[in-house]
Amino acid sequence: QVQLVESGGGVVQPGRSLRLSCAASVFTFSINGMSWVRQAPGKGLEWVAFISYDGSDQYYADSVKGRFTISRDNSKNTVFLQMNSLRAEDTAMYYCARDYCTITTCYDLWGQGTMVTVSS
């Protein structure tokens, strides 16, 4: 079954770090760009970061630039989100998503999400 499965969420104190993982299965992971998208409780979707198919390009939302790092290991079909200096406003459900479109970006496959709570 084609799917994305996130893991690594949890409760963490402000200022600490957390690393999220997203494992892909049953598709050629290495040809797709990947992103992380988050959703704070009761709020809308917020794009967080994008990494190109080969990892050579990364883009970040201003709200996380300098604190979060997206990376990928194509040999393990996994994309990561290293989150440092976490803040209360980073509390959200974090989804990974597959870039499907070729001319531009669009997200056709989403994981079920992993919850991150930043609280003392």
Place this chain on the structure above:
Amino acid sequence: QSVLTQPPSVSAAPGQKVTISCSGGSFNIGNNYVSWYQQLPATAPKLLIYDNDKRPSGIPDRFSGSKSGTSATLGITGLQTGDEADYYCGTWDSSLSVWVFGGGTKVTVL
């Protein structure tokens, strides 16, 4: 404050049609393709429309997308109770080099 502007909510009776607007600017909608996502309660988003007006396999033709200038529109015809969800537009912003989502629109079937 989202770069893309959507109405907070729209509603209609079963069987009727609703349209959801998504307004942006020249660096996002004006020069890039738009996609639309449906998020049912407590679930991950789902791609409904990509490249402005294309439907992925499995998406019924009750859902349609269009774009004109710096605005895009999602249409839903033959409204069903199962269509009650939040809907988001999204596109790349070439000036900011970021992906942007609209604030979301809640569809209510009366």
